[in-house]
Amino acid sequence: MTYQSIASAPPTDQELNALVAQARLRNQSVGVTGMLLYEDGRFLQTLEGPPAALSQVWSSIQRDERHEDIELLSEHYVEARLFSDWDLLLYRKREQAPPSLWERLRRRHPLNQYVKGVVRDAFDANEAGLGELFARLASSGWDGDELVRELIEPAARAMGDAWLADDCTEFDLTLGLGILQMAGHAVRYAEDVESLRSKTYSILLAAAPGEGHILGTSLLADQFSDAGWKVEMAFPTSDEALANQLSAQQPDAVDIGLSDAITRQGRIARLRETVKHSRLVMPDQALVVSVGGRLFAEASATAEHVGADLSRQSLAGTRLRVAELVAHAKSVKPRE
Incomplete structure (x- = not known):
């Protein structure tokens, strides 16, 4: 109330x-x-x-x-x-204005100093410049997960904030996220011990039905591919379309992503129905379901509210957490 x-x-x-x-x-x-x-x-x-x-x-x-x-x-x-x-x-209301987004970011992590430039280049469609920046930072020793967590995700949220403040159009936001997504492919992920145990795993990476922002889904594809997973992607327009692809692929896990730029507060009920519908497609298999997006990153909802096994608060490290859930699901006898 x-x-x-x-x-x-x-x-x-x-x-x-x-x-x-x-x-x-x-x-x-x-x-x-x-x-x-x-x-x-x-x-x-x-x-x-x-x-x-x-x-x-x-x-x-x-x-x-x-x-x-x-x-x-x-x-x-x-x-x-x-x-x-x-x-x-x-x-x-305070008489003295709080620190700006950029000031707060610079105080947290060395990579945050690049966020403002990344946002500018994304809105300017400077894919080449962004790709060069990510590649340079990676060659300097920055881990892929750090680049995602401390640079790409904050940039996406800052772009969403720009749209909320009417500093850009929805078209500008969607195009900018697309540029950020393409440049993000320059970020690579080191192979780890967990990847050796997950090479036989498969995952369907899907944008939530009707979701137009696919930055997270695209970057997760790089993560899971680098870890040796069999990866399929889906951009369904309805729960039925997603169910059809699940039925055809029969993956070990599915990740359903909302926007990484905007919270999508009104999507919880619909997402819950999507998760429920997805589980019904594979009743004899312990399908692991993860969900993500800014809505979950800012802790305004949890996996339990939508019936998922995991609500990822960051794209970083998702492959490891999902691998653990899949391994556990395969070791437990399915419920009758």
Whole structure:
């Protein structure tokens, strides 16, 4: 549920912090999570949890004299919590602007300093320049997984943020991701011990039905091919089309990818049906299902919510995690 209200009197920082501390204790006790926005005397809050718990919290909110003109904006069932890590996240407008995306990236990892240039080159369709950069970094000793995790994935998310901010068109975003995808083929992955045990494994790498961004699916193809897997790719327009390819290929695993640039918040329910439909195609085989995309990378949903065995938070290392799941599935007798 989401509501807005007006503060009866503008709270001080101390009063606002006390309000949030009190609300967190209350929310913890009944299993409610959410976020609270405060700016210029107005509140906007989203809460999620079991209906009975939300009803209890809502009654308390309505009795609270610290705000007035309380208006319920929406109340509906959701497929998964969006704020599962927060008893209550508070955001308030700050006089000093927070560090930019690029400043935050540069503080984290040496490769992040290249992200801004990668985004620029992707939007400028400079595939050759990007390929040269990735190849140069690889020859300098950077591991393929590091290049994906610290450079390519942040660049894709920054491009998605540019689209959300209306700094580019959807066409620009899709084309830019395509350039990034093609240049990403310059990234290679070192052979490891696990690959020696997975050469007989097979995987179908599929974009989620209707998904137009295929960066992750394409880069995963390089990962699994380098590890010795038999790889097939699919870009289905429907669950039925995906089911037909699964039936024809009979793989050990399938990865179903959403956009790596945009969160696709409204796709959880549909993706769950896709996973369910895929499992029904191979009832006598323990098919390993992984899902991925920015939606999962930012922990706004988990594999359990869509019935998958793995929700990858990064493309990096996916081949190893899926290999472990396939090996385990083959060692366990299928359930009757």
